[in-house]
Amino acid sequence: MSTPATPPTSRRQQFIQTYRMAKKTDRTIGLWIFGAFILGALMGFAFIWFLPGDGLIAWIMSGVGAFLVGLLLAVTVFGRRAQKAAYGQMEGQVGAAASALTMLRRGWKTDPVVGFNRQQDVVHRVVGPPGIVLVGEGNPTRLRQLMANERRKHERVLPETPIHEVVCGNGEGEVPLPKLVKHVTKLGKNLKPADITDVRNRLKAIDAQRGTVPLPKGPVPTSMKGMRGQQRGR
Structure with missing residues (x-):
């Protein structure tokens, strides 16, 4: 039933x-x-x-x-x-960056938690006009290796696609959560809509090998998509 x-x-x-x-x-x-x-x-x-x-x-x-x-x-x-x-x-919750990235408009694709470790450091992936954006949240030292591994996986499948790395946080060289969406959208326009579609299709090879990624323990914030509509006054 x-x-x-x-x-x-x-x-x-x-x-x-x-x-x-x-x-x-x-x-x-x-x-x-x-x-x-x-x-x-x-x-x-x-x-x-x-x-x-x-x-x-x-x-x-x-x-x-x-x-x-x-x-x-x-x-x-x-x-x-x-x-x-x-x-x-x-702020400070596991998955906060992925929730904030739902504020990106049409033409962007966010895949939460494409990489993680036992310490609950996570890497999210965004595909859009700049190319591939790997967004990490957690301990910056541990994230360095985690994001490097994800970059290598993506470069093997898409060697000519620009890959950007962003760490969400309040430390030096990190992007605060409220500024994350704006920062990502300003990374440039390297891909056309047709290129974005092709990249997303080719990424399925990586995702198929990865299998199901269990979400880290702890509260995952609610999506902010509803707020996007309120902000536009609709």
């Missing part, structure tokens, strides 16, 4: 879940959202009011403009505050 499919989360439910998550560490997020709406509403009302026109139409248009601008500013502030809260909650 097949298990019934889980219904998709609605935009309203997604908003509520994200707000509750952010509220755990950002107690003032409600005030920020309310203040942003009021400020945006005042700006929208004033802008429309001083446009040519008078009478009832002017009042209606100003009211609509106030609501729309207020809503846009409130959603923008909510997205940024919620994202900041999520990064704060994920």
Whole structure:
């Protein structure tokens, strides 16, 4: 007997879940959202009011403009505050980098935990316009060997594809979690969409030999994809 499919989360439910998550560490997020709406509403009302026109139409248009601008500013502030809260909650958890990388837009493919060791140092893989990006999180000394091994495996299959190495952390030469996505997207554009598809297909040879990689013990943060939609105001 097949298990019934889980219904998709609605935009309203997604908003509520994200707000509750952010509220755990950002107690003032409600005030920020309310203040942003009021400020945006005042700006929208004033802008429309001083446009040519008078009478009832002017009042209606100003009211609509106030609501729309207020809503846009409130959603923008909510997205940024919620994202900041999520990064704060994920900091130091195993798999935090993989969760943050779900914020990458279409055209990127993230494969969590393509390499790991007993000490729970892990390496994630991202394929996108820069080429292959190996993202490590854990002890920098142990990661050096772990990432070198993963680089060699990928170079054997894709010797001409650029491979970048990034260590997520707060130490010297590392990329902090909140800046990880931005850092990865700025690594350049070395591959076209067709090249990315070819690379992903050829990587299946490595993944087939690797087999099933067990996730390290400990909490793995929730995906931030829902937050990406909130941040865009959709």
